[in-house]
Amino acid sequence: MTEGAPGSSLLPTPEAPGRLPWAVAVLEGRNLLLGLAGIALVAGDAFRWWALGLGLVFVGRLIRLRLTLWWVTDESFVIQRGLLFRSRRVISRARIQAVDLERGLLHRLLGVTEVRVEALGGASTEGALPGVAPEQASALRAELLLRKPKPPRDDALVPVQTAAPVTGTGEASDRARENAQQAEAPVAGAGEEGPIVGAGEETVRGGGEGAPGEGVDEENLEGEEVLRLPGGEVVVAGLTESRLGAGLAVVGVGFEAVRQGAFSGWFGDPESWAPVMAALPWVALLVGFTILVLLFSLVLSFVLTVLGYWGFTLRRRGDVLAVERGLLTQHRETVPLRRIQAVRVVENPFRRLMGLAAVTVVVGGRVDARNRRSGTNVLLPVGSRDRAFALAAQVSGWAPPEAPLREPPLPEEGKARPRTIEDPGHPIPHLHPMPPGARARRRVRGLVFGLLVAWVAPALRHGPSALLPWSWTGSQGGLALGAGLLALLVGLALAEGAWRGLGWAFLGTHAAFREGILERVTTLVPLARLQSVEVVSNPFQRRRGLATLTVPVARPPLEEDPRALDLGQEEAEGLRDRILAGGGGHAAGPAGLSRTPRSGMFVC
């Protein structure tokens, strides 16, 4: 299956690897000149030495570029670099996501093309050739994309091709959809160029012909409405946003404390404050100004939240979720279900008090700065806990399609809700607590916190000379004791909260992890999405027989991987093996496959 393409004779083979043409030296030279110009501006007399250094770097880069070899085999694309420190990268053809060709002005003048071979994984381009003869570049692109040995079709691997009906070939229908939406909401689409594909990957893909039959139902361009947030709930979302709540609390407590004179006498001798008192109007002005700015920023954050999420509507079209939101700037974001790596239910303290939660998703794919807008991954700004978990369960593919989504299940009067692992129809997974050792670890932290406060408190009051405990006077000792005890109580309370916040569950096709002291985050991971499994333990954990299980997924670099913090060591290993056995670790096991939901949500 590897014969017949015109131009493949242009491509280098392992026997005759390709080199970068000398023209790339000019591309490098451009950077050198820019660097020199920058140095000339600032360096002055030392310019000569800087220039020499930069020149050496340049020569080094040239040698490195010249020593870059690349070739193509039946299975892979290979780049080898370096002389002393030699590295060789083998990218299997089936894993290549995109081959981007770029010709800037300089490239054109030099008659070369920049090639970027993208796979998944690295944060940057995985295989970059800064300059290749254009016909060779085209041949390489055709070879790598159009004649893949076997097209990858693995939903767990964030497939790009399968999303093509929405992004690539569906351009015409996108247009139509756009128009339809514009017709309904006249403001929609102003300034937006088509649906923003969640977390990126709109580059033209070769081989992106797309599987037929997954296309969007043309009759139903809008997609089915999954939920719409009424204005009142958006206001609630803005009010319970943790920044706002915390800010208001701080301002309120501070204001009250100052009013009560809680801090009078705390800052040492009144005489030493004389210059400050003399400048008091200014100080007062400054303090007032700061408070004003703080308040203003809080109000602004509230207003922005409300504006940003006004009219929040979640729809689905086939296997794609679409979010529309915003009053002034209208945002439309799409999240293909297949790219969802993990779903998080976030309960910040204020929302927890009110039984509310938000839902965010971790979306895989190549990171694209344009699409990393805030809110891209929010599927529910605020909603009842039940609704949040129901949405999370369905979006992650854990709950069957018939599970309630629009109408959250109401608990019967006076009856506790049945919570079982065996019942995926129920949206809230029952989590196991972490072993007592995990609680003990947190208590030790609380104790350390108390001791620290006890140690530092006298020094805060009486200056650095009070840092040595054996020099404490009686009143200083009392202060240390009081402050320390208070801090210890706070620390132990937080420790208890932190431990209660921890939890884990193995749900067959999914795993659920929870952590967080004040803001509790429950993460639901479809195990089909896992890329590897790690069990890590540091000495403190090992002392108590604990370990942390991490499930790395194809997340954007700034997100965090789902993890179960402080599991028992044996639990962690058992969970790891069950995850590997059931969650896609085994290549073609029919058992594993049948238990892997294929984003089964919404399949009607």
Next chain:
Amino acid sequence: MTLPGDPPTSTPESPEVSPTPAPALRFLDPRVRLLWRLSTGIRAVVWTAGVAALEHWGGDHLPLPASVPPGALTTAVAVWWILILLLVPGIRYRRWRYALRDADLWIRRGILVHRVSVIPYRRLQFVDTRQGPLERWLGLTELVVHTAAPGTSGLIPGLEAEEAESLRERLARFAPEADDEGA
């Protein structure tokens, strides 16, 4: 010999779990200890020389109590590095194991922080091999496997060069074949 954290020789009782055969735990190539000692030695010399130079020429400006005798800092740094040189490569070699299981690559490492990574072959995106001058001299190669997750750490240093090449070829081939079941 089984160690805590070793892959299980038998799987949990769940009938759905396909039996995982006991993996053959492999050590790295023993020469990697020499490699680590050499590279640590180079770093030790550079650090010690740097601190010595600092103490010699800039000693007056260092915020040290007067009671510290001259040369104490350099000595401390040298002793620290000698300790590391004596202890770390040996322990690291004993800790670092890997196994090629049926469906995944199993790597254990870490001295203070123990880490066991299990990377299914079908998740591999691309594979790097790296070789520095010392490695070339010893005939060793470092192998790094990458998955789509930025958090995956699949590093196997100190493989015999030819074995690394063949391993890389095998791993690179695994991925597309295992993908078929998706359709």
